[in-house]
Amino acid sequence: MRDVGLTVRPASVADVPALVELRLANAEAHLALDPGIYRVPQRDAVVRHFTAMLADESGQDGVLVAEARDGRVVGMIELLRQPDPPAHQILRPEPSAQVHTVVLPDARGLGAGSALLEAAERWATDRGITYLSAGIHHRNVGAVRFYGRQGYTDAGFSLGRRPGVR
DSSP: OOOOEEEEEOOOGHHHHHHHHHHHHHHHHHHHOOTTTOOOOOOHHHHHHHHHHHHHOOSEEEHHHHHHTTEEEEEEEEEEEEEEOOOOOSSOOOOOOEEEEEEEEGGGGTTTTHHHHHHHHHHHHTOOOOEEOOOTTTHHHHHHHHHHTTTOOOOOOOOOOOOTTT
């Protein structure tokens, strides 16, 4: 990774406008992958989400940003802690979180995604989280390749169907 002056840091409420733009741009890209699954959320809902998340002092979930030398936020990673399975289920509890990484197209290939994932792993480890997952659409070849280079592997299948549709 060449030195492009990226800093990864915890997001603050001042970053909400940049986080909203990243989320909406990511939604547009996913909409192109599969409009039957993805949508572009309402801007005000995204603003409320990030504002509430960053105001929550419990530290349950986290958002880290990659900031360029000029102060522009060029990427983010959102970490959403997953609940343990209920006591009546057969899965063993394991502290886990789902990661969602977004890097602006003009900042890709500069190491922002890798730096965000490394920082996310430190964040998770500091909070006792032992497993990170990334839900990637199979058509998102770039994301599949990126996460694979970071050591993420296929964790199985999620099968589903719509009731009454054969």
